[in-house]
Amino acid sequence: MEKTVHLLIMYTMLVLTLLLFHKGRKHPRSLMLAIYASVEVLTNGLNSLTLSAGSDFFDRFPVLHFIYKPLYCLWVPLFYFYVCYCFSSDFKLKKKYLIHFIPFFSFLLFSLIIWITQGNSYIWENLYQPNTFLSNSTLAVDLLVKVQYLVYNFLMIKSLLHIEKNRNLQQNSPSLGIEIRWLRFIVYGYALACFSGIAITVSVLMKSPTASVINLVSISYFFLFFFAIFYHTITNKNFSDEVKPKPLQLPNTEMQLLMKRIEELMAGKKMFLEPELTLQQIAFELNEKERNISQAINTILQRNVNDYLNSLRVKHACQLLLDYKEKPIFEIMYESGFNTKGAFNLAFKKITGKTPTQYREG
Secondary structure (H helix, E strand, O other), rough: OOOHHHHHHHHHHHHHHHHHHHHHOOOHHHHHHHHHHHHHHHHHHHHHHHHHHHHHHHHHHHHHHHHEEEEHHHHHHHHHHHHHHHHHOOOOHHHHHHHHHHHHHHHHHHHHHHHHHHHHHHHHHHHHOOOOHHHHHHHHHHHHHHHHHHHOOOOHHHHHHHEHHHHHHHOOOOOOOOHHHHHHHHHHHHHHHHHHHHHHHHHHHHOOOOHHHHHHHHHHHHHHHHHHHHHHHOOOOOOHHHHOOOOOOOOOOHHHHHHHHHHHHHHHOOOOHHOOOOOOHHHHHHHHOOOHHHHHHHHHOOOEEEEEEHHHHHHHHHHHHHOOOOOOOOHHHHHOOOOHHHHHHHHHHHHHHHOOOHHHHH
16 A cells, blocks of 8 residues: 555656646746655655565665665755745845755765765665664664754744734735745645654654554655645646736726725725724725725835825824824824734834834924
């Protein structure tokens, strides 16, 4: 059963990888995912030979086993870079990121030195024997990968939480390469996959009788998780948007009239003073589509809806700060439509260049 599932995953991943290279070759994020997938396919392909061809295959070519093992050290860093492209559409690989590949190159160089100086016979005699130097070195690779799981998942989750915090505070955040909900699926789904991988290693080291079951569940989850990512990427209709930015749209008469209605609504009902005001509520008041309202604000004012509302709130707060100098700032904050001090201070300084206190003092 385990052999069948493993081979199924390998061949399915191979097909998906080829499709990724074909459709996403001009798109950095998709290309990085394809590179990651190709390394995983190569690694799993060599690993599958131990299941299909038996140990005799590596007995004849033991150096292959010793060389493909370092490829595992590429899995997590490559997936991390794919997620970095998801975090920001402006992300670019730089020379400084080569540090992430030090474990791979170190183990690969070590393997080649052993092969050149000792030969296949030495590898064959020691690699598969328990408690030998070479056997322990392959175990070290496996343990290093598990450390990578912990470190890189910490970095990815930390970055995701930082992005979500900025969005909640209505602060400028990098332009995401994908939707935030799908980004959460990728980050937390991968963390769960890595946890299952660690569980396999622990069960094997403890010689648990359930190790094979845990391994089967883990590789099945990996397969379903990555199949979802690959399928979503391949069937994504926005490939052209990633390469060719949308041309700047000039406001037409209808858009200008809609913007005027929006401003009249804000001035008349002062809806912006409601902290939980949504685009849907504005659309309902104007009997207009949410998309049209967002497009009018983006095109005419060159800002998003949240920034537009915050500009009105800050303008209102500025007037209150000057008219009621004895009123506490936190009261003005609430009266201006903000419900957190952090969001108020960030928006105020972004627009005026000063803190509320500095603005009041002149």
